Amino acid sequence: MDxxxxxxxxxxxxxxxxxxxxxxxxxxxxxxxxxxxxxxxIWQGLVDMGLTxxxxxxxxxxxxxxxxxxxxxAAECGRACLAExxxxxxxVGVPWLLAKGETGQLAAIAAGEIKLPLPHAINPWVADAPxxxxxxxxxxxxxxxxxxxxxxxxxxxxxxxxxxxxxQLVGLADAMLSQATxxxxxxxxxxxxxxxxxxxxxxxxxxxxxxxxxxxxxxxxAAAMQEGLESAPIHVxxxxxxxxxxxxxxxxxxxxxxxxxxYTYEVDLHFWMKRSWALAGAWGSRAFHLKRVDEAxxxxxxxxxxxxxxx
Amino acid sequence: MDLNYTPAQTAFRAEVRAWxxxxxxxxxxxxxxxxEGYDSHVEWERTLASGNWGMVTWPxxxxxxxxxxxxxxxxxxxxxRAGGPNRANQNGIFLLGPTIMxxxxxxxxxxxxxxxxRGEVIWAxxxxxxxxxxxxAAISSKAIRDGDxxxxxxxxxxxxxxxxxxxxxxxxxxxxxxxxxxxxxxILFDLNTPGITRRPIRQLHGDTGFAELFFDEVRVPVENxxxxxxxxxxxxxxxxxxxxxxxxxxxGRFQATAKRLVELYRTHEAEASPxxxxxxxxxxxxxxxYAYNTYGxxxxxxxxxxxxxxxxxxxxxxxxxxxxxxxxxxxxxxxAAELKRFDDGRVNQWxxxxxxxxxxxxxxxxxxxxxxxxxxxxxxxxxxxAG
Numbered sequence: 001m002d003x004x005x006x007x008x009x010x011x012x013x014x015x016x017x018x019x020x021x022x023x024x025x026x027x028x029x030x031x032x033x034x035x036x037x038x039x040x041x042i043w044q045g046l047v048d049m050g051l052t053x054x055x056x057x058x059x060x061x062x063x064x065x066x067x068x069x070x071x072x073x074a075a076e077c078g079r080a081c082l083a084e085x086x087x088x089x090x091x092v093g094v095p096w097l098l099a100k101g102e103t104g105q106l107a108a109i110a111a112g113e114i115k116l117p118l119p120h121a122i123n124p125w126v127a128d129a130p131x132x133x134x135x136x137x138x139x140x141x142x143x144x145x146x147x148x149x150x151x152x153x154x155x156x157x158x159x160x161x162x163x164x165x166x167x168q169l170v171g172l173a174d175a176m177l178s179q180a181t182x183x184x185x186x187x188x189x190x191x192x193x194x195x196x197x198x199x200x201x202x203x204x205x206x207x208x209x210x211x212x213x214x215x216x217x218x219x220x221x222a223a224a225m226q227e228g229l230e231s232a233p234i235h236v237x238x239x240x241x242x243x244x245x246x247x248x249x250x251x252x253x254x255x256x257x258x259x260x261x262x263y264t265y266e267v268d269l270h271f272w273m274k275r276s277w278a279l280a281g282a283w284g285s286r287a288f289h290l291k292r293v294d295e296a297x298x299x300x301x302x303x304x305x306x307x308x309x310x311x
Numbered sequence: 312m313d314l315n316y317t318p319a320q321t322a323f324r325a326e327v328r329a330w331x332x333x334x335x336x337x338x339x340x341x342x343x344x345x346x347e348g349y350d351s352h353v354e355w356e357r358t359l360a361s362g363n364w365g366m367v368t369w370p371x372x373x374x375x376x377x378x379x380x381x382x383x384x385x386x387x388x389x390x391x392r393a394g395g396p397n398r399a400n401q402n403g404i405f406l407l408g409p410t411i412m413x414x415x416x417x418x419x420x421x422x423x424x425x426x427x428x429r430g431e432v433i434w435a436x437x438x439x440x441x442x443x444x445x446x447x448a449a450i451s452s453k454a455i456r457d458g459d460x461x462x463x464x465x466x467x468x469x470x471x472x473x474x475x476x477x478x479x480x481x482x483x484x485x486x487x488x489x490x491x492x493x494x495x496x497x498i499l500f501d502l503n504t505p506g507i508t509r510r511p512i513r514q515l516h517g518d519t520g521f522a523e524l525f526f527d528e529v530r531v532p533v534e535n536x537x538x539x540x541x542x543x544x545x546x547x548x549x550x551x552x553x554x555x556x557x558x559x560x561x562x563g564r565f566q567a568t569a570k571r572l573v574e575l576y577r578t579h580e581a582e583a584s585p586x587x588x589x590x591x592x593x594x595x596x597x598x599x600x601y602a603y604n605t606y607g608x609x610x611x612x613x614x615x616x617x618x619x620x621x622x623x624x625x626x627x628x629x630x631x632x633x634x635x636x637x638x639x640x641x642x643x644x645x646x647a648a649e650l651k652r653f654d655d656g657r658v659n660q661w662x663x664x665x666x667x668x669x670x671x672x673x674x675x676x677x678x679x680x681x682x683x684x685x686x687x688x689x690x691x692x693x694x695x696x697a698g
Contacts, residue, residue, distance in 0.1 A: 004610040004611060196693040200692075205682035205690070213597070213604055214600070305566060306563035
């Protein structure tokens with residue numbers, strides 16, 4: 001029993017974080033939004049870091065890592081509000097194909113040659129479809145590319161995608177808390193930084209609490225999926241609800257702390273807020289996931305109580 | 312990350328479970344905030360000690376079993392699974408004990424820890440004063456050095472367990488000219504020392520769990536000072552860290568409450584609102600989240616890490632979770648919520664628990680103070696009034 005990431009895992013996540021901070025800052029988001037386009041150089045950078053092959057077995061040219069590493073890096077993608085479909089392709093699509101025993105495309109995915117669209121019955125759209133025609137849908141998130149379409153109701157795909165959405169949401173929440181906190185340190189009113197007022201402090205502290213207690217739920221879900229536990233879907237749903245709640249609370253708090261500035265396009269916050277709104281509903285809404293937990297816990301099919309912490 | 316127990320950990324769980332099933336009282340003890348209930352809880356402390364379960368993480372030399380924090384968590388899970396009573400000596404074993412372990416001399420460890428683990432000496436805390444609640448640095452009770460004694464004069468209040476306990480601990484101003492955090496010293500004292508008057512405070516439920524303490528030239532030997540004169544604030548902050556952090560409220564307690572809440576929901580399902588149903592599911596989710604987080608903190612400490620201001624996040628989380636679970640239960644009970652005993656004679660533990668849960672966001676440093684600490688020390692926001 002050791003509920004900790006290894007030093008190697010944490011170092012990997014830190015490397016990705018530093019890379020994204022250096023190459024994928026708010027200026028990049030603004031440029032992509034203004035040009036309504038993707039920048040192939042960003043994708044190539046992720047490929048060069050080996051991230052498209054993170055979960056691809058070594059024999060197919062990947063790094064052969066697991067869902068825990070993927071979830072940690074998905075959180076970093078959320079923190080950076082990454083515009084490229086790395087998480088969908090490499091952290092959801094790859095393990096889904098592996099589980100089905102379909103290994104034909106993996107080498108090409110690792111090499112960055114394929115971005116994998118993931119149609120599913122639970123969503124009324126397909127993100128990052130290869131060809132875009134008249135069936136384009138417009139997301140509130142200017143960096144999401146959506147097309148009309150749906151797919152089969154594949155439970156494993158849903159669980160993988162919901163897990164990785166939850167991981168991105170805790171990263172998004174972290175970033176929004178940090179943005180609001182930094183703003184509260186420099187914005188002065190009544191002769192002092194607004195962050196000195198308890199009315200601001202206590203709201204931000206409540207976000208810190210929500211994030212602190214959402215993260216371990218996400219890691220627990222990643223471990224359960226990695227191990228293939230029968231109870232994994234419950235943990236995924238728990239993670240999606242907790243991460244959604246933490247991100248929505250932090251988004252609303254962050255705009256409030258920014259005041260009228262938060263309502264402008266000029267402040268970066270809106271990119272992160274819009275991604276949070278999108279991921280909150282994607283791959284099963286809060287209500288969908290709450291119901292899955294509720295049916296298992298209240299319905300008595302999942303063991304509860306102090307002796308069943310890791311059931 | 313490995314979320315599986317080792318065979319040795321599983322065997323340990325079985326050992327705790329068997330002992331608890333054989334020894335935990337079949338009927339819940341009455342509240343320890345009255346003489347009779349206190350005595351029965353002290354008797355339970357001694358029963359626990361007879362099985363050597365008083366404080367499993369302490370070294371064997373001090374009355375413990377030398378177990379690690381994962382084993383402690385397993386112990387606590389089984390304790391609450393079995394419905395083990397509240398710990399009469401929680402101020403000792405969870406707060407003062409770890410503090411003595413960190414700051415005490417070998418002589419102090421020998422003298423205080425084993426009787427604490429064995430339930431032979433029950434401890435009260437004495438932090439707050441009438442003028443120093445959330446603002447603990449405002450304390451004014453004095454302990455003036457006179458030869459090999461301190462002479463204590465002043466008043467403490469809201470002293471948990473002090474109505475009936477044997478010993479107390481708190482911080483006192485040993486430098487009468489000092490202000491705020493300086494000049495304070497952490498002192499342990501026998502509550503039966505001449506000059507100490509205890510005045511039990513009747514709480515809103517009518518019982519007397521805490522007390523006021525009046526000190527009138529109370530002579531306490533200098534060897535009862537912990538970590539040296541003038542170090543009181545640092546020591547007290549460490550104690551508060553133990554209180555808010557890992558030890559005082561282990562996850563098993565809240566997981567057990569969440570499970571009871573689920574069971575209560577099932578018996579009231581027909582008339583329960585969807586909102587109540589969601590609140591019950593949330594209770595389970597939050598109690599689980601608290602458990603995962605605690606396992607993470609335990610692993611971090613076992614690897615040589617420390618808990619700092621994160622302890623404030625913990626304290627906010629468990630205290631507000633406890634209140635919301637009991638509020639939900641009161642809503643589910645409906646008209647029966649107000650009954651002190653149900654018509655079948657059973658004590659309404661949800662009502663008692665709800666009333667107690669209201670103190671959670673207040674004691675161990677109010678949640679307003681915890682949110683300030685979170686904002687200032689974890690987020691780096693400026694201190695109140697800065698600028």
